[in-house]
Amino acid sequence: MSDRILVFYGSYRADRMGIRLAQFVVDGLRGRGEDVELIDAKAVGLPMLDRMYKEYPKGSAPAAMEKLAGQIRDADGFVFIAGEYNWGIQPGLKNLTDHFLEEWFWRPAAIASYSGGRFAGARAATAWHGTLSEMGMVVVSSTIAVGPIAQTLSAEGRPIGDGGAALERAFPRFADDLMWWVEAAKTQRAKKNPPY
Template identity: 85%
Template sequence: MSFRLLVLYGSYRSDRMGIRLVQFVVDGLRAKGQEVELVDAKAVGLPMLDRMYKEYKKGEAPAAMEELAGKIRAADGFVFVTGEYNWGLQPGLKNLTDHFLEEWFWRPAAIASYSAGRLSGARAATAWHGTLSEMGMVVVSSTLAVGPIAQTLSAEGKPVGDAGKALEHAFPRFADDLLWWVEATKAQHARKPPPY
């Protein structure tokens, strides 16, 4: 069964390392037969949050915001690929997600984190878990944590060395966990509308 998944990424840096993990996740999910689209916060280019999508009158939201709202509503699940900035959330990704709220509700999300160091963005992943839950998503328990990213994935997003082998070993559980929740939430949506 194929599902529509969005992989969201938020680095604005000129020499982005996290794009390697994005490519690995996108390739892995596509290999499992899923329809996957990357949403790159830098490419979408939303301004710093002034008004949320829901605060615009119908038809008055900026075009990029309107287009992304439709993609979020049409998705069956999400993967958030996040770096760790000073023990916290990546600002570009946080800004992108904060433009929306109801659009995220009642669907699962998974978190893949990375860093240049050995902690693999784990503190950012922990912060995202609470944030995404507050935004109405079911956050799956399986995560991917990659670090040091330059020693785990090539520039093309291909696993290298022992760390790359460990990542390849961890990915099937991560993907299967997400896809199980995607299937479960789709079935529940078909059976009964969300309570709000």
Template identity: 75%
Template sequence: MTDRILVFYGSYRSDRRGIRLADFLVRSFRERGADAELIDAKQVGLPMLDRMYKEYPPGEAPATMEQLAGKIRAADAFVFVTGEYNWGQQPGLKNLTDHFLEEWYWRPTAIASYSAGRLAGAHASVAWHGTLSEMGMVVVSSTLTVGSIGQSLDEAGEPIGEGGSALARTFPRFADDLAWWTGAAREQKKRVAPPY
């Protein structure tokens, strides 16, 4: 069975280098046979959180939110691609994520972080781990970290230089870990319905 993976990216900046990592991941998961789709928070364009999806009466949520809720519910796994802003999470990605709750439950997720510097978004990765766990996802132990993003991936999301070589070497284990948990969750759901 083909894994349906949503890759979330959340920078709203005009010079978005992290999109290179998101593009690399979508392409790389597809090359492994997954059905991967990029969800770009800037393109989705949800407003600052006022009402969560579940707070709308059935059929009354904005069309964009309704469509995204359906994609989240239909997905087998998620990947969050995150930059680091002052040791924290990107507000655009956090805002998109907070519009939903139950839609995320009982699925594995992985975190890929990046930065222009050498710390590769490690602080944001740690912050996301707790947030995603609280929202009902199982965060896999493998992570990807890409420092010096502009020197590690070209504009097409192709690995370049030493950083790109490191990314190409570490991606297979990252993807294998997510695939294992995705398969485990799928089999468990066949045996036992989620408790709520």
């Protein structure tokens, strides 16, 4: 039986390069037999955070927020595609993430970062690690980092050049780490209710 993995991507730019990495991760996890869905923050279109999902009276949250809350609750694990903006995290993905809290609890998350430059989004990945931990997720230690993204992945998300070859070599460990924690968390949730 496959596990349900949500891959979150958050760029709102017109010429979005990170979608290449999102597609690579989706394809890679599907190739391992997982049930994977890409959640594109721009397509979901949540407003700037005013009220969190839990702050709406039951049944009155906007339809897109209600749907996404259910998708998050039904997922076994998450991958965050972390673009780096000015040494920080993307506002679109952060805004989407902040609309929820308890929905994230007791599941693992992995971070795949990217940038147009040689640091490959490492600073954004570091910032996301603390943010996701604070939101109740177990952040796995394995990461992948892509940069310069245009020289590593084609427009279709296929590895190219030396960077693409390195990414292909790194992906199995990244996926193995995430899926080990997915299995561990599922097993523990089945044995006993979370403490809160």
